[in-house]
Amino acid sequence: MTLVGWAQIALVLGAVLALAVPAGRWLAALATGRLGPLARLDAAILRAAGVDAAQGQDWRGYLLAMLACNAAGFALLYAILRLQGVLPLNPQGFDGVPPWLALNTAVSFVTNTNWQAYSGEAAMSHLSQMAGLAVQNFLSAATGIALAFAVSRAFAGGGLRALGNFWADATRVTLWLLLPVSLVAALAFVAMGVPQTLAASAEATTLEGARQAIALGPVAFQLAIKHLGTNGGGFFGVNSLHPYEGPSALATALQIVLQAVIPFALCLAFGRLVGDRRPGRALLAVMVGFVLAGTLAVYAAEAAGNPLHLAAGLDPALGNMEGKDVRFGQALAALFTATTTGASCGAVNAMFDSFTPLGGLVPLFLIQLGEVLPGGVGSGLYGMLVFALLSVFVAGLMVGRTPEYLGKKVQAREIKLAMLAVLVLPATILGLAAVSMVLPMATASIPGAGPHGLTEMLYAYSSAAGNNGSAFGGLAADTPWLDGTLALAMMLGRFAFVVPVLAIAGSLAAKPRMPEGPGTLPAHGPLFAGLLAGVILILGGLQFLPSLALGPVAEHVVMRAGQTF
Known part of the structure; x- marks a missing residue:
């Protein structure tokens, strides 16, 4: 680790936090519909679309509207992928996408996962990229933000029957946030050297004198929204490691800013919506703390390098550079890794399969x-x-009183629903990974043996159920079993989680908002932030520590003994 590397990390994170402040202010305005000079235009657009923003929906109505929107998006994207061979804007002449892969891809982009069991430049036409994948990048991101607005409103008021209007929320987020920011970011990427063209390829002559076709396409706009919407994926198979997606360190820094700014800003927007900015800042502090811890852990592991390489006489100062771009180094790779996996953005600028086991x-x-x-x-x-x-709830058990959060009594119904939501992830990940590790048709997709192979399978289902979309690498994922079960994991991770969350929001919205009493745990400050971080760590550790011990931890131990996989 170097001082220059930490300076890079500090500058990029500083830019994210600085931009999160005005972004949070604007997100709060979108949630309340107070759009200033855009109000008339916004009202005209909603009226033309047949949407009455004043017509609120209860949690069931909001959920059904969200599901209907996403179901329509899935059907449209699946049709585009299957009919790709006969549709226009296909200069490469690609055939239609096979049924299982089309199912997996359509589910992936609708659920904001963007898992890619294909290489974009070798499988998707320009129409599929623009009218299919990019459109769902906008809609899936707008869906997530709209749901956050609905849940935030449940804490902001009391005696509420409605959580807002999904159609109005999603439209406003798309028109007044995602679209304009993506346009500006895309133009910035074009200025940095990212292609934005309908041409199929460029011809180049290599140093050996051979002719080579370099894939091109409408890359810049897709690059902007996939990071801004924490969608992930990429126009090219290797994502931001491709020189057309990651042409410079500045472009990489901009991608990190885009993928982290809205998640951070939503915490500040939440504080504004509930009328007390301190709880939002507490949530933000926990998020930033984990991002810093993750960055430090990856940076330290990769800077330490592989002991087998050091024993062979390699320079210890180099650390582990395998799978990383020498232009960015380990610092930006570590920060990109922590933000892209922490922020549910599956894009990568380094290959995790080449990291050290602890990295x-x-x-x-x-x-x-x-x-x-x-x-x-x-x-x-x-x-x-x-x-x-x-x-x-844990704090309430300690002091023997009914727990409260932001003036809302948290009772048995909310805790049961919360546990139901939290258990979706481990049940999906561990259940499907366990079945896959004993089925020959699934284990045939694992090229590596031992703990590394387990890590690859475990990462695939973790990425799918967590709606992240990044891949550990090495796993041959385009098989009927993996296409189907990973699609199932994506749907459960997105929609099975959302149902109890919206039910919680509906229950809390109907309750009156009470003033804090002397026994109320303040939802801000170091004590609450530490308790929140501990609950997150304990739940994650207790559920996944055994599988991690059999995977990356075991691989680290045997690596130090001289064995690799």
Whole structure:
């Protein structure tokens, strides 16, 4: 680790936090509909679309509207992928996507996972990229933020029957946040050298004199929204390691800023919506603390390097550079890794399969902690609020009184629903991974033996259920079994989690908001932040520690004994 590396990390995180303040202010305005000079235009657009923003929906109505929107998005994307071979804007002449892969991909992009069992430049036409994948990048991100608005409103008032209007929320988020910011970011990426063209490829002559076709396409706009919406994936198979997606350290820094700013800003927006900015800052502090801890852990593990390489006489100062871009180094790779897996963005700028075992453990564990650190756009906030309810419940058990959070009594119904939501992730990950590790048709996809193979399988289902979408690498995922079960994990991780969360919001919204009493645990300050961080760690550790011990921890032990996989 170097001073220059830490300076890079500090500058990028400082930029994220600085931008999160005005972004939080704007997100709060979108949630309340106070759009200033845009109000008339917004009202005209909603009226033309047949949406009455004043017509509120209870939690069931909000849930059904969200599910209907996502079901329509899935059907449209699946049709585009299957019919790709006969649709226009296909200069490469790609055939339609096979049924299982089309199912997996459509579910992946609708659920904000963006898991890719294919290489984009070798499988997807320009139409599929633009009208299919990019559109779902917007809609899935807008869905997450809209759900965060609905849950936030439940804490903001008392005696409420409605959580807002899903159609109005999703439209406003798309039109007045995601679209304009993506446009500006895309133009910035173009200026940095990222292609944005309908051409299929460029011809180049290599140093040996051979002719090579370099894939091109509408990359910049897809790159902008996939990071801003914490969607992940990529136009190219290797994501930001490709020189057209990661042309410079500045472009990499901008990608980190985009994928972290909205999840952080939503905490500040939550504080504004509930009328007390301190609880939002407490949530933000926990998120930032985990991002810093994850960055430190990856940076330290990769800077220490592989002891087998050091024994062979390699320079210790180099650390482990395998799978990383020498232009970015270990510092930006560590920060990118912590934010992309903590923020539910599956894009990568380094190959986790080439990390040291402990370096690879960190992104896996960040996903397994619930994708709340800071989590996806919207999903990170409402996931963190579930943990906040569990934290005040634990505190209530300690002092023997009914727990409260922001003036709302947290009772048995809310805690049962919260536990139901929290258990979705481990049940899905561990259940499907366990079955896959004993089925020959699944284990045939694992190229490596021993604990590394277990880590690859465990990471795949963790990434799918956590709606992250990043891949550990090495796993041959495009098989009917993995395409189908990973799609199932994505749907459970997204929608089976959302149902109890919205039910909690509906229950809390109907309750009156009471003033804090002398026995109330303040939802801010070091004590609450420490309790919240502890609950997140304990739940993650107790559920996943045994599997981690058999995977990356065991691999680290045998690596030190001289064995690799």
